[in-house]
Amino acid sequence: MPEVWILGGTGRSGRVIATELLRRNITPTLVGRDAVRLRKAAEELPGEVRTAVAESVDASATQIRRRTPAVVINTIGPFVTTAEPIVRACLPATHYIDLANDVATATRLLLLQDEVRAAGPTVVTASGFGATATESLVVKLCENRPTPRYVRVDMIPSLEIEVGPLGEALAASMTEGLPGVPGGRRFGGRCYRDGRLSPMRLASEPRTLSLPDGSRVTSVGVPLGELVAAQRASGATSVVSGSTELPSSPVMRAIVPLAAQLMAIKPLRTFATRRLAAVEIKPRPRPREHSWAHAVVEWADGSTRTGWLRAEDAQAFTGTVPAEVTRRLLAGEGRPGVHFPAALFGPSLAEDCGGTYLV
Structure with missing residues (x-):
């Protein structure tokens, strides 16, 4: 076996x-x-x-x-x-x-x-949920179509939270999740412009989405794995990825980029990782019945396709x-x-x- x-x-x-x-x-x-x-x-x-x-x-x-x-x-x-x-x-x-x-x-x-x-x-x-759900939706929307010029994907996870400490591995993933990649500052945001990774302000380009279940959420731009997955799946020269997991209020959208830049200072990053690892997570039920992925694909002739992927617990x-x-x-x-x-x-x-x- x-x-x-x-x-x-x-x-x-x-x-x-x-x-x-x-x-x-x-x-x-x-x-x-x-x-x-x-x-x-x-x-x-x-x-x-x-x-x-x-x-x-x-x-x-x-x-x-x-x-x-x-x-x-x-x-x-x-x-x-x-x-x-x-x-x-x-x-x-x-x-x-x-x-x-x-x-x-x-x-x-x-x-x-x-x-x-x-x-x-x-x-x-x-x-995992984010990249697989959004990439799958992009592949679905682009089937039998020419290469699009623009893609935006948003992930809207819903999951039950278990009680317990956050832990070292997850804490490190959070503090090291935006290390230096081509196209901008070490802990800055990213999007694709002209087919290349380019700077984008973290938590920018907010978009309010009306989910198929009737609820509304706000997603803001954040460079996650689905950004790269969506670009490679579609071939689009312009790609943005967003998530509802980042704070979306105007005040927090101003603070998040500044806080991310502080993570470039190694002692602060190490301190933040240790503190986060020790945080005791409280149990929380799913905030909504379903998890969702959303995608908008636009072609050079102005035509667009929009779609959702519905899943259960992320x-x-x-x-x-x-x-x-x-x-x-x-x-x-x-x-x-x-x-x-x-x-x-x-x-x-x-x-x-x-x-x-x-x-």
Whole structure:
């Protein structure tokens, strides 16, 4: 039986992914630093689960090279630090999937394109709710159409929050999520202009959206992984990505860019990471029944298409995508190289993960 490893297997994402793998009759191996937590997580899952202890990213990479599992699913942030060494450890025999959703990780992995293609495995990045849902919608809207000139995508997640500390990995993902990438300041916003990553003020270009369920939300510009995914899926020279997860009031839209620039000061960034990691998260129900992705695509002749993708809990969708991608990779449906999920498997992937298109 092919081995499927989940790095960070005791975390919420790891446990949800493991459950979805079991539903597809795939036995997961939970990989983490603490043997006791691994055993406890394995006992709570609805099926046979293996465990493996790896105390660091380097230790995980060493074990991957030695044991060559069929698929490795990376849930450990910050992905800008963990993704590349794990991908390199997977070459040449192991497929790789991650939940990264930042521009830096996407652009760095795409630089490995030739190397990964020559080696032969499939690398699938940004396999969570935001990038997969918005990219899938863009692929759907652009089917059988010429290359558009402009795309805007917005993600509107809805998820139940578990009680517990935020944790080091997630805190680091938040503070390191806007590192230096081409096209602007180290911790500044990004969009695509003339086909290139270009500066854009964080939390700018607010857009109030009327959801299909009748509620209204405001999304503001933020450079997440879906920005790169949408550009590559559409080929558009002008692309903006937005999210409802950033504050959208006029005052906060003025503060966010200034606060982001402070993160460029390493001692402040380190301090913020430590404080965030210790924050105790209070449980919270889903703010709305569904999660949504929204996209507007515009062509040179002025024609436009607009659409929505409806999903349930965003965390559940994030767990389902890597499991479904794994099933398809084990079935031989992958291709050598670095890919985003919908560009590799088409818009049917989101539907098989519980999404519904409203185009």
